[in-house]
Amino acid sequence: MKKQTKVEIWVGAFVLMGFMALAYIAFQVSNFSDWKDRPTYEVSALFDNIGGLKERAPLKLSGVVIGRVDSIKIDPVSFKAKVNMQIDQAFNQLPIDSSVSILTSGLLGDQYVGLEPGGDEEVLQQGSEIEMTQSAMVLEELIGQFLVKFSESD
């Protein structure tokens, strides 16, 4: 019987270690803490060109992450890219005339959506559409424009 107790203690310690490892991975290593079901609301925006924006890219206000890109589709009417974003319910006071633009973090970093607040009394809520958008800067287009300007000035 004593041997069985020893076995039980060891197995208990083993299982505990396993779960501690899981907790360590969840909270320290992965993004589990911002995966908790915080209440969110969905807004959408139409872009001419989203560049390299991906699903789950962050939505930032003054550099602070306030939401994520949920899905990217093509709007069947205007043929523009329709980006749906989930915004944390804690930020439910954003003016409805806010504008969004697709920016890049650093020179070679990932692309994210930057939100610039407007001044309207009305606020964004579930299902709102952000009217003012600015597309991603595509490097090839920029170079093209630069070359055109350059040859004009000659």
Add this chain to the structure above:
Amino acid sequence: MSHLMGGFQGVLQRIGRSFLENIAVFGRGSLFILSLLSAVPSVLFRMDLLLKQIYIAGVLSLPIILMAGLFVGMVLSLQGYNILVEFNAEEAVGSMTALSLLRELGPVVGALLFAGRAGSALTAEIGLMRSTEQISALEMMAVDPLKFIYAPRFVAVIIALPLLVLIFNALGVFGGYLVSVSWLGVDSGAFWSQMSSQVDWQEDVMNGIIKSVVFGVLIAIIALFQGVNAIPSSEGVSSATTRTVVHSSLGILGLDFILTSIMFN
């Protein structure tokens, strides 16, 4: 002429025999898996047997898993650092270490070590039990070896491996932290924040756990089947043990490729 015909018939006979034998092994294996699965619920009534097997498979494998996890994490981040520092991106060493551990190395290396440490022991134990006719003795006493011997070991392996892999991963990340932050001087804040922004809970952590469960089932089935089908002699048991390690290692690597292509596509 008849001599040539005889040789031809011999070749044909050999092909046919090995084909039939393979089919027979496949059929026996499938039947064995089915009977094993039907005996799984009975484990619930004998928790003491299950605990003992978890102790043998899991707790006794802890030292090798702890050491291996620490060193794999350390060497990964050392190599990663040496490459990333050329691009001034040495902060990314944390996310690189964590992603390669959680997605691939943790489940695969953990399962390979486990197959060598616990799977081989399982085969040898059951093979010896059969060759010394302990299993027959149990059957004589109307004790079902399926419920009493095989099923607890089967479940114990499937429970122990995911836990071991989790511990392996956690220690690997810690080893990476030791090397890159404490030794090579990467900024600790950047190390953790890059890691947690890159590692996704569901995509990376959960898929890694699913992989380890699948590998656990694979190792358990191969080890038990080889033990049961071992030729009851010392040579037979030793070659069955070898087969367990070889087959489960190859199975793990092959399945890993299939699982990765399904999960991360």
